[in-house]
Each structure stands twice: as C-alpha cells, then as structure tokens.
Amino acid sequence: MTSYKITPLFGGALLCDLPEKFADVSKIRQVPSNQEVYIDKDGFTSIIFDITERVGPKSSSSATTSNLETDGRALTTHLEELVGDDADTVKVWNTTETSFSHLDHSIPAYTLIATQTPNKPKPKAADDPRSSGGGAPDFTALILTLLRLEKEQTDVLITINVPHIKGEYDEDEVDLELGKQGKLIGDAVEYAARIWSSLDVEDWGLFNEV
Numbered sequence: 001m002t003s004y005k006i007t008p009l010f011g012g013a014l015l016c017d018l019p020e021k022f023a024d025v026s027k028i029r030q031v032p033s034n035q036e037v038y039i040d041k042d043g044f045t046s047i048i049f050d051i052t053e054r055v056g057p058k059s060s061s062s063a064t065t066s067n068l069e070t071d072g073r074a075l076t077t078h079l080e081e082l083v084g085d086d087a088d089t090v091k092v093w094n095t096t097e098t099s100f101s102h103l104d105h106s107i108p109a110y111t112l113i114a115t116q117t118p119n120k121p122k123p124k125a126a127d128d129p130r131s132s133g134g135g136a137p138d139f140t141a142l143i144l145t146l147l148r149l150e151k152e153q154t155d156v157l158i159t160i161n162v163p164h165i166k167g168e169y170d171e172d173e174v175d176l177e178l179g180k181q182g183k184l185i186g187d188a189v190e191y192a193a194r195i196w197s198s199l200d201v202e203d204w205g206l207f208n209e210v
Contacts, residue, residue, distance in 0.1 A: 004194055009036045009049055013206035017198035019191060022047060044165060045188060050157040051207065058150060071108050075146050078157055083116055090116045093176050098145055102200040108148040111192065115176065116140045137163035141185045143192050152207035158195060160188045
C-alpha cells in the first residue's frame with residue numbers, strides 16, 4: 001500500500017499528497033521556476049506540476065458546449081506541446097472530466113490517459129556499439145490532468161510519466177485495448193486520484209508570479 005505525505009509545492013503556495021517514495025528533483029538538478037518535478041526513487045515514474053499561460057479564448061458561461069470544445073482543444077494543445085515532434089507516436093485512450101476536492105467545482109479540469117510508443121530505430125549491425133537497447137522504454141504511459149484557471153489566466157498541468165522498460169514490467173498485464181492497465185499505470189492512476197483529492201491552493205498570488 002502506498003504511503004503519502006503532504007508536500008508543499010512552489011514554496012508552499014500549493015499543497016498536495018505525494019507518495020513518500022518520490023524525491024524532489026530540484027534537490028539534484030535545476031528545475032524551471034514554473035515546474036515542480038518528483039521522481040520515484042525505486043522506479044522510473046515521474047510527477048510534474050507545470051504552471052503555464054492559459055490556452056484558448058475566454059469561456060462564456062452561457063455556452064457550455066463551446067467551453068468543453070475550447071477546453072478539449074486546450075488539452076490537445078498541451079499534449080502536443082508535451083510530446084513535441086513525437087505526436088504521431090501518441091495514442092489517447094480516454095479523456096474524462098475531473099474534480100478537485102478542495103477547489104471550487106466550477107473550475108474545469110480534465111484528465112487523459114495516453115501512451116507514447118517510440119518509433120522503432122533502424123536495425124543496427126550486431127557489432128555496432130549502439131546496438132544495445134540502452135534502457136529505452138517500450139512505451140511511456142501519460143496521465144495528464146489539466147486544471148483551467150480562467151480568472152488567473154493560467155493552466156495547471158499535472159503529468160505523470162510512466163515509462164515501461166522491458167524487464168521492468170509484466171507485459172502480459174498490459175493491454176489498454178482490453179482495459180488491462182498493469183501495475184505501473186494502476187499505481188499512477190492512484191497517484192493522480194490522490195492529487196485530485198488533496199491539492200489545495202494556499203496562495204492564489206502564485207499564479208500572478210510564475
């Protein structure tokens with residue numbers, strides 16, 4: 001069973017529960033001021049909080065459908081920016097509306113689950129020193145949550161990256177087409193759910209500073 005601890009983010013402006021076994025990456029390397037990055041000390045999964053400028057036009061309270069469309073396009077835009085030139089290697093499996101327990105429920109939030117499968121490299125000669133796999137993942141699962149703060153003109157992205165490296169997971173347990181997530185993705189979904197239920201804003205001024 002995963003143990004969690006209350007974790008201050010962005011100098012304590014945000015608080016949320018993160019797994020105790022995750023380490024603050026900023027203690028070992030520089031992280032941009034608009035990001036908080038945590039990585040599993042016992043694995044390869046990472047959790048990234050990213051405060052960005054809000055994507056898209058202002059919403060209209062009288063046009064719920066168009067708001068959903070605007071937010072959907074924003075989610076797609078952020079995903080494309082996240083994966084860069086590898087957008088053609090990404091498959092989105094599902095997208096759902098999300099609720100944060102400690103935030104006003106009128107604030108739109110959405111979560112998608114996607115996988116990114118790297119393009120297969122060209123075959124190398126057996127004596128090529130680059131022929132070893134080098135630990136590259138078979139694929140990486142992404143759990144991306146978008147929190148839309150219109151008043152603050154801010155989008156908060158919470159990305160859980162779950163690399164699946166051969167030998168580090170049970171391939172028979174993972175088949176997203178059949179709804180089989182496997183342990184690594186299952187754990188990541190649990191982390192995301194805990195973030196949704198625990199994230200709280202202690203200082204809204206954060207979104208004017210970053």
